[in-house]
Amino acid sequence: MTDQYRLIGAPVAHSLSPVMHNYWFRSLEISAYYQADLVTRDELEQAVMQIRASGIKGFNVTFPHKKSILLLLDELSERARLIGAVNTVVCAGSRLIGYNTDGVGFLQGLFHHFPNLAQKQHLSVLMIGAGGAAYSVAQILSETIAERIDICNRTMEKAFHLSAACGASVLSDALTFAQAEQHLDQYQIVINTTSVGLMPEQDHLLIRLDHACRHTVFVDLIYQPRRTALLKEAERHGFPVLNGLSMLVYQGALAFQMWTQLVPDSRSMESYLENNYL
Ligand code: ATR
Incomplete structure (x- = not known):
């Protein structure tokens, strides 16, 4: 059967x-x-x-x-x-x-592509978006490699809620997009968990990357299209990128x-x- x-x-x-x-x-x-x-x-x-x-x-x-x-x-x-x-x-x-299995799957995919991150423990992460997917990723990062997880989201209230849900094991703040842009050099990983890139005609950059640091890894949970506006822009700057296929x-x-x-x-x-x- x-x-x-x-x-x-x-x-x-x-x-x-x-x-x-x-x-x-x-x-x-x-x-x-x-x-x-x-x-x-x-x-x-x-x-x-x-x-x-x-x-x-x-x-x-x-x-x-x-x-x-x-x-x-x-x-x-x-x-x-x-x-x-x-x-x-x-x-x-x-x-x-x-x-x-979303969070653990995300982490395994990340470590497969960036094995050096698996050795880290005190990383600062910026998460864009505070929907369902963001909770799974924030949870696993707070248990493993993150010391700080900041969240920016169109609806600030949801960013505050996720920030509080990250728990006492990490530092966490809710930021506006403008604040996140300005402090981008503080993060080793930037993760887009929003659905913004799903429809190519609606895709747009939520934050400018001018202040990012050379080694910052840019991740998007979307895998179709293969490169969202965020990942295209990150690649244009020469930053390492990962889409959602591994997750x-x-x-x-x-x-x-x-x-x-x-x-x-x-x-x-x-x-x-x-x-x-x-
Ligand atoms: P999922 O379960 O896939 O995370 P979701 O819970 O609907 O889906 O969350 C979608 C995320 O994409 C949210 O963070 C949403 O922002 P809001 O909380 O403000 O709704 C974000 N999002 C969707 N469309 C957006 C847009 N046009 N601009 C900015 N953020 C957007």
């Missing part, structure tokens, strides 16, 4: 998760199939009820359901509870257990391990997707 896995969200048509998981299933000779289902906000509850009854083994959750799904699950991992968002669900019989692959690999207890090949997946789909 072929085990079934799903991605639920809206939109999902652009997602590379089906290509990635089905490739891993084939290469590890697992009889399973992963499919993206368009599920709108109004349809979420019904979709989860159907999944419960269907015998599906697990699913991923993406925008806009990462928070709202929490109330529909039976159990949450410590990390999912802490972040307040779920991107991976394991179906254990009819019990649904929620996890969040996609590493968070997916962690979900895959939870579902199958097998470790898929993340490194070759990243270059496969980069060469064939971006």
Whole structure:
């Protein structure tokens, strides 16, 4: 019998998760199939009820359901509870257990591309955006390599909220875009977690990079397009850049391990997707 896995969200048509998981299933000779289902906000509850009854083994959750799904699950991992968002669900019989692999996936991808960062402990990070994705990334950075995490966001109130949620283990401030621009030389990593680059016609620079330091790493969680306005501008200045493809692959690999207890090949997946789909 072929085990079934799903991605639920809206939109999902652009997602590379089906290509990635089905490739891993084939290469590890697992009889399973992963499919993206368009599920709108109004349809979420019904979709989860159907999944419960269907015998599906697990699913991923993406925008806009990462928070709202929490109330529909039976159990949450410590990390999912802490972040307040779920991107991976394991179906254990009819019990649904929620996890969040986004933050750890982000960090593994970052360390894969910039191994020197894995040795650090006192980094200053600027995060642009304070939505769901920002919480996962801020959480893992505060546990590992960051000593300071500043947040700038269009809606300041949300920046204050995320700054407070970073906890006592790091210093954290909410900044305006203008303040962030002026102090850009203080940060070793700048991460765009907003959705601004998703639509090429709406993409624009949220901060100017004139004050950035030569070694600052610029990261965007978006992988399509391959280079957002931020990453293009950072490249133009000669700064090291990373898009969201590695996060996609590493968070997916962690979900895959939870579902199958097998470790898929993340490194070759990243270059496969980069060469064939971006
Ligand atoms: P996700 O779960 O992917 O993080 P989200 O929770 O909707 O999605 O968050 C989207 C982020 O992109 C927010 O930080 C949002 O800023 P606001 O909090 O002010 O809404 C940011 N964002 C989206 N469109 C933007 C725009 N045109 N300019 C600036 N920020 C924008």
